Amino acid sequence: xxxxxxxxxxxxxxxxxxGVVIILCIIWTIMNPQFISMNNVTNILRQGxxxxxxxxxxxxxxxxxxxxxxxGSLICASGLVGAMVCKSTNNVVLAVSAALxxxxxxxxxxxxxxxxxxxxxxxxxxxxxxxxxGLAYIITGGNSVVWTNEAFTKIGTGYVGxxxxxxxxxxxxxxxxxxxxxKLRFGRYIYAVxxxxxxxxxxxxxxxxxKIIVYMIMGVLTSIAGLIVVTxxxxxxxSAGQNFEMDCITAAVVGGTSMxxxxxxxxxxxxxxxxxxxxxNGMTLVGINTYWQQVFKGIIxxxxxxxxxxxKKN
Amino acid sequence: xxxxxxxxxxxxxSFAGIKALDHVQIELCKGEVHALMGENGAGKSTLMKIMxxxxxxxxxxxxLRDEINGEMRQIEIKSPLMAQKxxxxxxxxxxxxxxxxxxxxxxxxxxxxxxxxxxxxxxxLNEKAKKELEKVKLDINPSTSVxxxxxxxxxxxxIAKALSxxxxxxxxxxxxASLSETESRTLFEIIRELRNKGVCIVYISHRMEExxxxxxxxxxxxxxxxxxxxxxxxxxxxxLIKMMIGRDLEEGxxxxxxxxxxxxxxxxxRNVTIFPNSSPISFELHEKEILGFFGLVGAGRxxxxxxxxxxxxxxxxxxxxxxSKVHINCPRDAMDVGIGLVPEDxxxxxxxxxxxIKDNMLLSKLGQLKSRILNKKVLKEITGTYIDDLGIVxxxxxxxxxxxxxxxQQKVVIAKWLAMTPDILIxxxxxxxxxxxxxxxxxxxxxxxxxxxxxxxxxxxxxxxIQKVSDRVIVMHEGNITGELSIEEAxxxxxxxxxxxxxxx
Numbered sequence: 032x033x034x035x036x037x038x039x040x041x042x043x044x045x046x047x048x049x050g051v052v053i054i055l056c057i058i059w060t061i062m063n064p065q066f067i068s069m070n071n072v073t074n075i076l077r078q079g080x081x082x083x084x085x086x087x088x089x090x091x092x093x094x095x096x097x098x099x100x101x102x103g104s105l106i107c108a109s110g111l112v113g114a115m116v117c118k119s120t121n122n123v124v125l126a127v128s129a130a131l132x133x134x135x136x137x138x139x140x141x142x143x144x145x146x147x148x149x150x151x152x153x154x155x156x157x158x159x160x161x162x163x164x165g166l167a168y169i170i171t172g173g174n175s176v177v178w179t180n181e182a183f184t185k186i187g188t189g190y191v192g193x194x195x196x197x198x199x200x201x202x203x204x205x206x207x208x209x210x211x212x213x214k215l216r217f218g219r220y221i222y223a224v225x226x227x228x229x230x231x232x233x234x235x236x237x238x239x240x241x242k243i244i245v246y247m248i249m250g251v252l253t254s255i256a257g258l259i260v261v262t263x264x265x266x267x268x269x270s271a272g273q274n275f276e277m278d279c280i281t282a283a284v285v286g287g288t289s290m291x292x293x294x295x296x297x298x299x300x301x302x303x304x305x306x307x308x309x310x311x312n313g314m315t316l317v318g319i320n321t322y323w324q325q326v327f328k329g330i331i332x333x334x335x336x337x338x339x340x341x342x343k344k345n
Numbered sequence: 346x347x348x349x350x351x352x353x354x355x356x357x358x359s360f361a362g363i364k365a366l367d368h369v370q371i372e373l374c375k376g377e378v379h380a381l382m383g384e385n386g387a388g389k390s391t392l393m394k395i396m397x398x399x400x401x402x403x404x405x406x407x408x409l410r411d412e413i414n415g416e417m418r419q420i421e422i423k424s425p426l427m428a429q430k431x432x433x434x435x436x437x438x439x440x441x442x443x444x445x446x447x448x449x450x451x452x453x454x455x456x457x458x459x460x461x462x463x464x465x466x467x468x469x470l471n472e473k474a475k476k477e478l479e480k481v482k483l484d485i486n487p488s489t490s491v492x493x494x495x496x497x498x499x500x501x502x503x504i505a506k507a508l509s510x511x512x513x514x515x516x517x518x519x520x521x522a523s524l525s526e527t528e529s530r531t532l533f534e535i536i537r538e539l540r541n542k543g544v545c546i547v548y549i550s551h552r553m554e555e556x557x558x559x560x561x562x563x564x565x566x567x568x569x570x571x572x573x574x575x576x577x578x579x580x581x582x583x584x585l586i587k588m589m590i591g592r593d594l595e596e597g598x599x600x601x602x603x604x605x606x607x608x609x610x611x612x613x614x615r616n617v618t619i620f621p622n623s624s625p626i627s628f629e630l631h632e633k634e635i636l637g638f639f640g641l642v643g644a645g646r647x648x649x650x651x652x653x654x655x656x657x658x659x660x661x662x663x664x665x666x667x668x669s670k671v672h673i674n675c676p677r678d679a680m681d682v683g684i685g686l687v688p689e690d691x692x693x694x695x696x697x698x699x700x701x702i703k704d705n706m707l708l709s710k711l712g713q714l715k716s717r718i719l720n721k722k723v724l725k726e727i728t729g730t731y732i733d734d735l736g737i738v739x740x741x742x743x744x745x746x747x748x749x750x751x752x753x754q755q756k757v758v759i760a761k762w763l764a765m766t767p768d769i770l771i772x773x774x775x776x777x778x779x780x781x782x783x784x785x786x787x788x789x790x791x792x793x794x795x796x797x798x799x800x801x802x803x804x805x806x807x808x809x810x811i812q813k814v815s816d817r818v819i820v821m822h823e824g825n826i827t828g829e830l831s832i833e834e835a836x837x838x839x840x841x842x843x844x845x846x847x848x849x850x
Contacts, residue, residue, distance in 0.1 A: 214719055216711045223708055226697035233656065233686070233694045234708040234761065235676040293699050 059313035079308035080197035088249035096292025097152030104163035106272030109254030110261030138250020142243030176267035187262030225292030356405035380560035384780035398428035434507035449474035449487035497528030617662035623824025637815025685762030731760035752783025
């Protein structure tokens with residue numbers, strides 16, 4: 032009995048957020064019936080897909096008590112590398128592999144700087160954020176990169192039946208994230224390291240390895256998101272993905288992940304992404320300008336975290 | 346009896362529906378050391394926090410003697426600042442100093458002397474702070490940063506802060522828990538002086554010796570209820586324990602040296618150097634033995650355990666398990682050869698406070714499981730066994746560890762290690778900060794474990810514990826082994842002599 036009660040309390044937050052999403056949907060539909068059209072719903076899912084994919088990784092990074100500021104730059108860099116390889120070889124497999132490799136390398140080096148070099152994750156990824164953005168401009172000379180291979184373009188724009196490919200990728204990533212954090216031994220280690228790094232080490236957990244792997248997962252997921260972004264845009268832009276990391280962090284925080292580590296759920300983050308995407312999409316549809324959109328986003332962050340801290344107290 | 350300063354009666358307090366205090370009372374007199382005893386969770390700290398304004402009471406009355414007309418009058422304490430202004434101060438268990446500020450700033454925080462243009466007058470502040478520091482015999486410049494002080498010095502600063510309010514009642518909550526022997530002595534001197542000046546000292550402690558040495562009267566609480574107030578001189582240790590736990594203690598019987606299986610050595614440490622300037626040490630641990638390690642603070646016992654467990658891998662020297670040489674470079678290596686370590690710092694190194702009891706218990710076991718995918722049923726069996734075996738008192742196993750009492754937390758740490766079935770268990774200060782009832786349960790458990798074939802190294806700074814529990818005692822001093830005593834030889838004198846470096850091994 033008690034266990035059941037506690038479970039309910041744990042998922043109460045997600046239910047509450049879903050409630051807010053539904054209310055928002057109703058409001059937008061009343062204001063503009065276009066909102067609930069098949070076209071727009073698909074659009075929302077596609078808009079949310081790449082944020083959700085990277086936010087799954089970001090949630091894990093935040094759970095181990097760190098942060099990744101380089102996500103936006105990596106979205107750009109991995110997309111660019113994919114686009115350039117596709118342009119010169121016309122081989123989709125090579126292009127995708129190259130982009131993912133960039134993710135592994137960047138994530139890995141973030142992890143090594145943080146776990147072995149003992150740099151705070153904030154600093155390590157602040158540095159890689161800056162370096163990657165600089166490199167993106169150097170390599171492209173500030174110009175966009177275009178390719179002709181249509182199969183590559185399909186990653187971001189294609190459909191399987193009526194479901195956009197990015198949405199399918201997103202679902203796979205979410206399932207992977209939920210499985211890893213709740214069903215795998217490694218998932219426990221993530222929470223343990225974030226809860227108390229020293230106690231984890233004293234319990235025989237290879238803290239350094241856990242941190243590096245989590246950053247690498249983050250890197251790979253971000254470069255998947257980068258591939259979707261670049262193929263949706265149709266060209267590699269050295270300015271792509273600005274402030275993208277903040278969207279991921281916002282989704283995680285709104286979804287209940289604690290910035291001090293040790294607490295958070297993938298599903299919470301996914302609902303967080305959904306909430307933010309529905310909010311932005313609806314506001315655009317009913318004609319609220321982007322500046323006001325930012326104001327509302329900010330308010331949502333404060334309200335959701337306040338609500339969280341107060342439910343915890345009770 | 347001298348005049349009463351504070352009287353509290355019928356005090357009740359609940360947290361989230363659970364009664365922490367149920368109509369309790371206390372009378373504190375001028376110029377006495379009043380010990381407050383009881384198991385963890387008995388409500389001692391809660392009552393004192395109500396008196397000093399940290400918590401507000403649900404029910405009951407508090408009276409304070411008016412300093413001017415000398416009459417008792419009823420009072421409602423609304424905030425810690427109000428309590429401090431009325432002369433009721435508390436020196437907290439967890440020190441409450443701001444590490445990034447200096448001593449003077451800490452003492453006068455919130456009431457800094459102000460000079461021209463509302464700037465803080467540093468000169469006056471330092472002068473005033475110096476006077477306060479003299480009262481606690483701390484001869485340090487008040488502009489020294491708090492972070493550079495030792496634990497004992499920090500405590501003195503806390504006391505100075507409490508006294509700076511012209512305290513009439515000062516509450517000490519487990520003040521010696523993190524102090525060295527000498528630092529404790531200085532603290533006792535300060536407490537005695539305060540008492541002689543007419544200050545009332547409330548002394549919360551689990552340490553019997555200290556309570557008998559210092560206190561004039563003792564009040565005992567059990568499970569949030571008031572049991573009795575007695576004069577220290579008229580009560581025995583056994584009576585006091587009975588009052589606290591409501592029954593007599595039973596403790597596991599010692600084997601004595603004759604029973605130890607001397608043939609079988611499970612762990613052998615050879616030529617391990619603890620400190621750069623200490624000489625290499627060697628010792629052996631026998632099967633089914635509890636080997637006590639005694640020493641003063643800084644003797645190198647914890648460092649030794651860290652070396653064996655691979656936290657700070659040994660440079661030179663060798664470790665043998667069951668006769669074969671092993672290389673331990675990280676805790677995982679140590680665990681693989683069957684060593685578990687219950688660290689001294691339970692909250693910092695032993696537990697992940699925000700995690701559930703269940704998850705904490707499984708932390709070290711998970712690495713041993715073959716499958717990387719967690720099987721709820723298997724995990725539940727493991728946790729269930731140890732919760733029952735160790736008698737961990739909990740609401741449910743998904744409860745966060747930080748909600749448990751110290752004794753139960755310690756049991757969770759021990760369970761975490763038992764779950765991975767080690768042959769050798771190192772317990773560093775296993776009963777620090779734990780109440781008497783849970784203490785004796787842990788002793789009994791240790792005895793049971795050795796009977797089941799495990800071998801235990803127990804590091805302890807408590808003489809009584811070493812003598813009561815160990816089968817054999819090794820004494821360390823400044824990184825060297827200065828004595829190896831059978832339990833018959835291990836008298837208080839011989840142990841202390843070795844601890845001060847008396848006999849060189």
